[in-house]
Amino acid sequence: MPRIVVAGSLNMDLVMQSPRVPVLGETIPAGPFVTSHGGKGANQAVACSRMGASVAMMGRVGDDAFGSELRESLEREGVDVSAVLTTEGCSTGVASIVVVEGDNGILIAPGANGMLSPRDVRTAAPLFEGASCALFQLEVPVETVLDGLRLAKRAGARTILNPAPFMPLPDEAFALADFFIPNRIELEQFSGISGLAEGASALRSRGASGIVVTVGKEGAWIFGDAAPVLVRAPVVDAVDSTGAGDAFVAAFAVALAEGETLRDAVEMAVCSGALACTRFGAREGLPRRAEVDALAAVVKQKSPSS
Ligand code: RIB
Numbered sequence: 001m002p003r004i005v006v007a008g009s010l011n012m013d014l015v016m017q018s019p020r021v022p023v024l025g026e027t028i029p030a031g032p033f034v035t036s037h038g039g040k041g042a043n044q045a046v047a048c049s050r051m052g053a054s055v056a057m058m059g060r061v062g063d064d065a066f067g068s069e070l071r072e073s074l075e076r077e078g079v080d081v082s083a084v085l086t087t088e089g090c091s092t093g094v095a096s097i098v099v100v101e102g103d104n105g106i107l108i109a110p111g112a113n114g115m116l117s118p119r120d121v122r123t124a125a126p127l128f129e130g131a132s133c134a135l136f137q138l139e140v141p142v143e144t145v146l147d148g149l150r151l152a153k154r155a156g157a158r159t160i161l162n163p164a165p166f167m168p169l170p171d172e173a174f175a176l177a178d179f180f181i182p183n184r185i186e187l188e189q190f191s192g193i194s195g196l197a198e199g200a201s202a203l204r205s206r207g208a209s210g211i212v213v214t215v216g217k218e219g220a221w222i223f224g225d226a227a228p229v230l231v232r233a234p235v236v237d238a239v240d241s242t243g244a245g246d247a248f249v250a251a252f253a254v255a256l257a258e259g260e261t262l263r264d265a266v267e268m269a270v271c272s273g274a275l276a277c278t279r280f281g282a283r284e285g286l287p288r289r290a291e292v293d294a295l296a297a298v299v300k301q302k303s304p305s306s
Contacts, residue, residue, distance in 0.1 A: 002258055013035065067086060138166070200228070
């Protein structure tokens with residue numbers, strides 16, 4: 001069973017479905033409303049566990065009811081939470097999410113996520129020893145992510161940076177990540193260029209090596225040393241794309257850790273991301289291994305040469 005470490009955020013998601021996004025000063029009737037366990041870090045940890053990996057999470061919650069609930073939910077999913085710490089006198093991270101016709105917009109109040117320090121990650125660094133992959137996102141401080149990347153690399157783990165949400169990064173971050181997985185918008189924000197190939201090439205000149213760009217229901221582009229490849233996502237009945245990126249990154253990491261090729265790992269990842277869109281809620285949508293394998297097999301059968 002591959003071992004994966006995730007260093008990142010835990011959020012309580014406050015999710016509302018809405019006919020549209022209100023303009024400033026406007027109130028519109030919306031709903032239904034749910035609270036759901038989220039945070040890109042925690043979602044990726046749970047998704048890796050549901051894919052069959054042994055997972056440890058590094059993170060911080062506040063000393064409030066949301067914090068205990070989020071830690072317990074990770075434990076129930078089989079994630080090692082020994083490095084999920086509590087910050088006294090601080091609120092747990094909260095995400096306010098509006099879902100409009102299956103797509104989402106997210107506002108984050110980081111709370112304790114913003115207190116995850118390089119020192120926390122250094123203290124928990126023994127978790128990186130023997131890990132196949134280490135996953136990072138940008139809902140915790142950049143200096144913590146950088147330190148985590150350095151430590152994970154030193155321990156021999158493959159490093160994956162899902163740079164969401166956009167935060168300015170030093171070039172070192174691109175070089176430290178074996179795989180850099182932005183979505184289309186983030187690629188443009190990091191590169192300042194709107195074309196995918198041009199944007200990826202700009203990031204490669206800043207030190208990035210393997211770049212995989214998720215492009216929603218179209219699938220994902222691989223930009224590496226070889227010619228760019230689009231891996232198409234299967235068509236599904238999408239109701240909520242929240243967490244699809246997390247499902248993608250987690251399945252990609254688990255497949256790589258199991259020794260799959262880059263192309264096969266992305267094929268598994270697009271299936272996982274697509275399945276995540278078929279259920280409402282980020283955590284609720286994260287698929288289990290059997291579903292991903294079944295969908296991947298159908299996709300392979302339809303296009304055996306890919
Ligand atoms: O990727 C989806 C996640 O982004 C949500 O769970 C929310 O918490 C935000 O972090």
